[in-house]
Amino acid sequence: MSRAAIRYAKAVLSLASDEKSADVINNDMQLIANTVAENKDLSEMLQSPVVPSSIKKSVLLEVFKKSNKTTLSLIDILIHNNRINILGDVALKYNELFDQSKGIEHATVTTAVALTSALEKQVLAKAKEISGKEVELENIIDESILGGFILRVGDVQYNASVSNQLNKLKREFTLN
Numbered sequence: 001m002s003r004a005a006i007r008y009a010k011a012v013l014s015l016a017s018d019e020k021s022a023d024v025i026n027n028d029m030q031l032i033a034n035t036v037a038e039n040k041d042l043s044e045m046l047q048s049p050v051v052p053s054s055i056k057k058s059v060l061l062e063v064f065k066k067s068n069k070t071t072l073s074l075i076d077i078l079i080h081n082n083r084i085n086i087l088g089d090v091a092l093k094y095n096e097l098f099d100q101s102k103g104i105e106h107a108t109v110t111t112a113v114a115l116t117s118a119l120e121k122q123v124l125a126k127a128k129e130i131s132g133k134e135v136e137l138e139n140i141i142d143e144s145i146l147g148g149f150i151l152r153v154g155d156v157q158y159n160a161s162v163s164n165q166l167n168k169l170k171r172e173f174t175l176n
Contacts, residue, residue, distance in 0.1 A: 005086045009093035012074055013101070021068060026098045028071040029091040032064060036088035046085050053079050060084070105133040110140045110150040110161075127153045 016025040036043050045051050045059065057079045064071065078084045099106065107127040109115065115123065120137065127135040130153045146162035 002086055002089060004083060005089035005093050008074070008078070008083070008086070008090045009097055012070065012090070012094055013097050016070055017101075019070065021070060022098060022101075024068050025070055026095060028064070028067045029094040029098075031067075032071070033088055033091035033095060035063065036091070043088065046087060053082070053084065056084050060087070099136070103133050105131040105135050105153060106138065107131070107135045107151060107153040108138045108140055109152075110142050110145060112141070112143050112145050112147050112162075114141060115139050123149065123151060126158070127151060130156055130158070 012025065012029075013022060016022040036046065042059070042063070045056060057075065060075050060079075061072065064075070074090070075084070075087065078087055078090070096106075105127070109123050109127075120139070124135055124137055127137065130151075135153065144163060146166070148161040148165070150161050150164075151158040
């Protein structure tokens with residue numbers, strides 16, 4: 001992620017906080033980040049040096065027409081500064097900074113099968129214990145871990161997967 005994206009995200013968060021609209025802008029930024037990430041044509045258009053800025057602007061204003069005026073101003077500023085190609089990164093960074101300001105940590109849990117609600121509660125409790133903060137959990141399904149789970153909270157990873165335990169056994173046997 002570029003330093004420019006980080007600076008724009010910080011500036012928008014600061015402005016949104018002053019205007020008491022940080023929550024609304026966060027929703028807009030989640031929509032922008034998801035839309036840019038999931039729509040290959042939109043992403044390619046934003047990156048293309050061939051597509052004129054005026055067309056990029058009209059497409060974005062049409063796609064995100066229900067957004068807050070601050071969000072629309074961000075699009076205008078990025079167009080004006082020839083930085084519209086970083087819109088997705090700015091949106092992602094804004095979401096991250098917003099969550100940090102609210103004391104929310106993101107965690108990922110990788111499992112072989114989808115989490116049940118009971119297991120999700122246990123994993124959330126463990127993640128909260130590790131981070132000391134409120135945690136939003138994302139479940140990634142990876143059958144290659146065979147069973148158990150891998151919990152990642154910030155820089156901390158807790159690997160309780162069956163494949164990890166098998167690899168430990170394998171290393172022990174090959175060392176002896």
